[in-house]
Amino acid sequence: MKKILSLILVISISLFFLAFSIEINSYNKNYYLRSYEKHGVYDVTKRSEEDLSVITNDIISYLKGHGGDELLTPHFNEREVLHMRDVQDLFNLARTIKYISFLVSLAIIFLFLYRKEYISLGRTLFYGPFFLYFLLILLAILASKDFTKYFTYFHLVFFDNDLWILDPRTDLMIQMLPEAFFMGMALRILLSFLVFLSIIQIIGKIYERRGLKSYENLSGEIKGNIFKKQ
Structure with a gap:
């Protein structure tokens, strides 16, 4: 049962922090703005910094679930809005997973x-992530060799339509x-x-040492009592 x-x-802690990592980065407006500057988005879109800032605010609000299509329709065409509905569904799912996994982990x-x-808690928290490290490193190596390929796989797995295939000549999104x-x-x-x-893992190591220290103290007390009886 303990295992x-x-x-x-x-699993639950990993799911929680994965969902949390997705959220905090997807909602980081500064990253969007830096990306626009870095990838020449202002020139490509022919939009001002102020315009793209407003649109970005609406995108982030939409991903957070703070509004519906009315946030996007002033900026994007029908195909783009329909795709964003699918994206919002994924974010809603991630949010649900985050809450459930948090409660399970806490319990x-x-x-x-x-x-x-x-000791059991500490070792679980400390050793558990190592297998994840292996998977993440493997995934990072594969993605670095051909990001487009695996980015396409991602869309094929998580979307049941082709709305994600947009035209860079005409579609603002x-x-x-x-891709960059x-x-x-x-x-x-x-x-x-x-x-x-x-x-x-650091927290896990702290709990493991605390458990070992408690075990050593208990062992010392037991030995002391035995010697006293003798």
């Missing part, structure tokens, strides 16, 4: 603490958010996720 709980904890951690199983934008976004999400996992 099952440990596995569920690793299991409290259970470990209630039982004073500090793909002009604002070219998503490459940088993916890297930021990956780095954020790794930082959070590292913090979890």
